[in-house]
Amino acid sequence: MKKKSIIRYVMLLLLVLAAALAFYMYKEFNRKPKNLSAATADFTLQEQQLLNEFAADEKTATAKYSGKVIAVTGTVKAVETDDTGNSTVILGNSSSMSSIRCSADSLETQAVAALKPNSSITIKGICTGYNTDELGLGADIILNRCVLVKQ
Numbered sequence: 001m002k003k004k005s006i007i008r009y010v011m012l013l014l015l016v017l018a019a020a021l022a023f024y025m026y027k028e029f030n031r032k033p034k035n036l037s038a039a040t041a042d043f044t045l046q047e048q049q050l051l052n053e054f055a056a057d058e059k060t061a062t063a064k065y066s067g068k069v070i071a072v073t074g075t076v077k078a079v080e081t082d083d084t085g086n087s088t089v090i091l092g093n094s095s096s097m098s099s100i101r102c103s104a105d106s107l108e109t110q111a112v113a114a115l116k117p118n119s120s121i122t123i124k125g126i127c128t129g130y131n132t133d134e135l136g137l138g139a140d141i142i143l144n145r146c147v148l149v150k151q
Contacts, residue, residue: 036105036147039069041124047074047091051098054130054141065127071149072100073122079115087112089123089146097138102146111148122149 043065050072054061074091077099081087087109092099102123104112115121125143132139 034145036069036124036126036145037107039124041071042068044071045073047072047100048093050100050141051092051096051139054139055098058130058132062130066129068127069124070127070143071122071124072102072143073120074100076115076117076119076121078117079112081113085109089115089121091121091123094118097133098140099138100141100143102143105145105147108147123147124149 050065050070053064072091075093077090077092077094079087079089086106087104089102089104089112090099091102102125123143123146125146127141128144129142130139131142
């Protein structure tokens with residue numbers, strides 16, 4: 001009799017664990033990405049300040065900014081749109097080969113399309129990396145899911 005009750009308790013425990021796992025998987029599968037419009041920036045910087053930090057010490061800057069929400073104020077160098085309609089705002093000085101590439105959130109497509117070169121903006125996104133040119137001609141800091149900050 002005792003053996004059967006132990007088996008029942010183990011089966012009940014396994015059933016509860018399976019239900020909890022199923023619920024967790026359902027929530028993760030249906031999770032929406034964080035809306036950066038309402039997110040508070042971990043760091044607020046000028047474009048040149050961010051570029052200088054990465055140029056001076058890439059490892060330290062990557063550890064500091066990677067995965068963080070960053071608000072960057074700078075000058076629009078260009079706006080690029082790919083074949084699928086995704087837009088990228090490039091911030092930087094036109095005389096420099098280095099820039100900050102901000103991949104815009106899909107909800108920001110119209111606002112980004114209206115941007116003009118040489119205009120000053122503040123944009124907020126998640127820092128995901130730093131790409132250097134093999135020839136040493138320039139570098140790009142990558143921000144993803146960017147939204148324009150209303151000023």
